[in-house]
Amino acid sequence: MLYALYEAGYYGSTPLRLTARATRDFWSSSLNPARDTPVGRRLFASADLFANLTRRYGRPDWNIHEVMIDGEPVRVRKTEVWRTPWVRLIHFTRNMADMRKAGRTSLEPPVLIVAPLSGHYATLLRGTVEAFLQDHEVFVTDWSNARDVPMLEGRFDFHDYIDHIRDALRFLGPRPHVVAVCQPGPPVLAAAALMAEDDEPSRPGTMTFMGSPIDARLSPTVTNKLAEERPFAWFASNMIYTVPAPYPGMGRRVYPGFVQLFSFMSMNIERHQQAHLRYLEDLMKGDGDSAEKHLEFYDEYLSVLDLTEEFYLQTVKTVFQDYLLPKGELTHRGRLVRPEKIGDIGLLTVEGENDDISGIGQTQAAHALCSGLPEALKEDYVQPHVGHYGVFNGRRFREEIYPRVRGFIRRFEAKVDKRAAANAAE
Structure with missing residues (x-):
């Protein structure tokens, strides 16, 4: 109503x-x-x-047509390379002639930026994409507005989200790097753990979590306390509504x-x-x-999208009420998700000192969960003087956070190249 x-x-x-x-x-x-x-x-x-x-306010444009790389302007073209009814995988292709002028002649590591599905469009990460384009082939998950997806396309829940992340990584090929901004942290970590346990060739090379509620019990914010104080039935009764006509998804139950x-x-x-x-x-x-x-x-x-009822309610219960991932109780399609099985994926966590959405410690919790990772593959960084938005956008992100992420990925790539050279010598 x-x-x-x-x-x-x-x-x-x-x-x-x-x-x-x-x-x-x-x-x-x-x-x-x-x-x-x-x-x-x-x-x-x-x-x-x-x-x-x-x-x-409709879906904003990306408006990324050019980036500066080593002082040279490089043209950028947005291309849809893979899609389902629920997401478009966008590749920001850099002009190769311009890249050669900038002195970049070799292929650069692909990065999958997983945008949050929490009410805003993926274009909220415009600044994030522009930064990564300086050094990477950038792919972004551009999630659909649930009110625009017809009922015939079926449901989309927390576990479908995990499957979509796995499919996107497989599309990118061997050992792509993944960056999860805010909400995607738990499902991306779950996807990486499942792929690592299966020894999939397309498991991530590194995973970077920015302001993510890996363990929402730590340093609880106003948002976390609301989820704890209200019973699950309250969210189901007060936050879910039916999409009206004339939207394509009319009749679908959503969190508007x-x-x-x-x-x-x-x-x-x-x-x-x-x-x-x-x-x-x-x-x-x-x-x-x-x-x-x-x-x-x-x-x-002010540009917002709707979430499906099942995805929103499962996220509330799984991440913010039952804390299944940090408690070691999350199952996916009948399988227990075991982050401790991750042994060769680099882990970087980034938090903001003044984050009022994901408190300090919630993202760092990934390090304890990934107990099978050697310390040499783990890094943590807390950015002073920034809130939630500043973790992935703005001046301090460009000047202080992104260089750390870039350096982390480069160090991993250097180790891979060194191992490849050693194997070739044998």
Whole structure:
């Protein structure tokens, strides 16, 4: 019912939204002699803010067309290389002629960046992708909006997620590197453990976990405490709604993206209110640069997707209530997941000092679980002065975190090359 009411509210506000757009266009027109007056700027700013707050935010564009590599511009093309109804595997292909100009003539290690399926689109990792493109062939999981997947395609749950990660790694070939950002940590670790136990050629070379709830019992945050305090039945009764018409997935039971967005925004409501007030003031002052930065952030932040009922509820119970992976009780398709069987996959964990989503220690827990790994293949890093978003985006990520991830992968690749050379000599 809530989903239908939400849609009715959007369509019901259409006349007001159209009026606001017309007002905004009128007071920003170069033909209006009063547009630069205090009254004109105030009317324009108010109309623009209302139009932006009430409009529909769709899937954002990646807008990655070029990256700088060793001082040379390299063109980038986005290509879909594999898909299911639930995910598209995107390859960001770098132009080879430009790569040669930058002095890069050999193949570089492939990296699979597993985007979170927790309410936002994969484009939230735009900055992450741009950083990795400097040194790697980059592939990203671009998850589907559940409301756009017809009921005929069936279910998608926590274990289907694990299977999708395994299939994506197999598609990339021998020993690709995998980076899990936030939510994917537990299923990616489970996929790696299963592939390691089976000695699959496509098991990861290294796995990097960034701000991931591997063990959500440690340093619990507001989000973790909510999951503990509420019984499982509460989530099933209060967080799940039916997709209405005219969406392709109408009738599907989902955890709507707008519910997730409201939950996140309510945690920092004053900060968001102040941000919009500053935006209003910037427009009235004519500060277009500051206003544009605000729009860039909220165009991404307010773009949300729905999760299937089964995936959301299983994640709540498996990761945030029963803690099955760290307790050694997680099973997948009848098999016990045993991270201790991982023996030759490099492990790097990255956490943010001020992370209010995944507290310090939750990601580091992967080291204890992967007890079969030699210490030489393990590294941990806590980035000072950053919160959850700063672990995978922003200046400190580009300048301090990414170089550590790059160095970790390079050291693993160097060991592989050394072993290959030794075997060839024999």
